[in-house]
Amino acid sequence: MARARTVGDLRERGYQRKSVKQELRDNLIARLRRGESFLPGIVGYAETVVPQIETAILSGQDIIFLGERGQAKTRMARLLTGLLDEAIPVLAGCEINDDPLAPICQACRGRQAAEGDAAEVAWIPRDRRYGEKLATPDITIADLIGEVDPIKVAEGRYLSDELTIHYGLLPRTHRGIFAINELPDLAERIQVGLLNIMEERDVQIRGY
Ligand SMILES: [Zn+2]
Numbered sequence: 001m002a003r004a005r006t007v008g009d010l011r012e013r014g015y016q017r018k019s020v021k022q023e024l025r026d027n028l029i030a031r032l033r034r035g036e037s038f039l040p041g042i043v044g045y046a047e048t049v050v051p052q053i054e055t056a057i058l059s060g061q062d063i064i065f066l067g068e069r070g071q072a073k074t075r076m077a078r079l080l081t082g083l084l085d086e087a088i089p090v091l092a093g094c095e096i097n098d099d100p101l102a103p104i105c106q107a108c109r110g111r112q113a114a115e116g117d118a119a120e121v122a123w124i125p126r127d128r129r130y131g132e133k134l135a136t137p138d139i140t141i142a143d144l145i146g147e148v149d150p151i152k153v154a155e156g157r158y159l160s161d162e163l164t165i166h167y168g169l170l171p172r173t174h175r176g177i178f179a180i181n182e183l184p185d186l187a188e189r190i191q192v193g194l195l196n197i198m199e200e201r202d203v204q205i206r207g208y
Pocket residue numbers: 091094095096097098103104105106107108109
């Protein structure tokens with residue numbers, strides 16, 4: 001069946017939004033029923049790591065891999081994308097992959113108000129729903145979470161305008177999987193910023 005191309009089309013087909021964790025859980029259960037591994041090519045973890053990851057996904061947890069170099073931590077994180085749906089609908093052109101039926105960024109809310117059910121839908125495949133960053137001491141909140149973009153302000157937008165926001169890596173992976181490598185190397189202040197996101201489940205950029 002051809003995929004919906006507009007918001008109205010998507011709604012008509014009865015599209016139901018799902019959280020990423022629900023998606024992972026549903027697809028993991030389907031794999032387990034078929035007796036398939038979700039970590040193809042990973043050897044030796046069948047009795048230890050794999051059951052723990054399964055438990056974490058089934059219970060909807062965030063995951064920390066703790067181990068030595070070369071123990072396939074990054075590889076396992078990347079393989080988790082195999083548990084995402086093949087593609088999900090987003091509002092076309094959105095920087096943060098907004099749900100077409102419940103957009104959160106100002107640009108999309110504006111588009112939704114102006115175009116309604118005719119607003120265009122795009123489909124993003126699972127391999128584009130993964131973000132990864134190697135933590136280094138020089139990473140800033142702007143890189144990871146976001147910041148007001150001085151160029152947009154210079155172009156005449158007011159600081160109080162949400163459209164001046166430049167989104168960092170994390171919001172750009174909205175509705176996907178985000179992995180940070182070598183977490184302890186991240187400045188403490190930024191770790192605290194991430195903790196807030198994981199606890200409160202929202203991203204704040206300059207008060208927005
Ligand atoms: Zn948007």
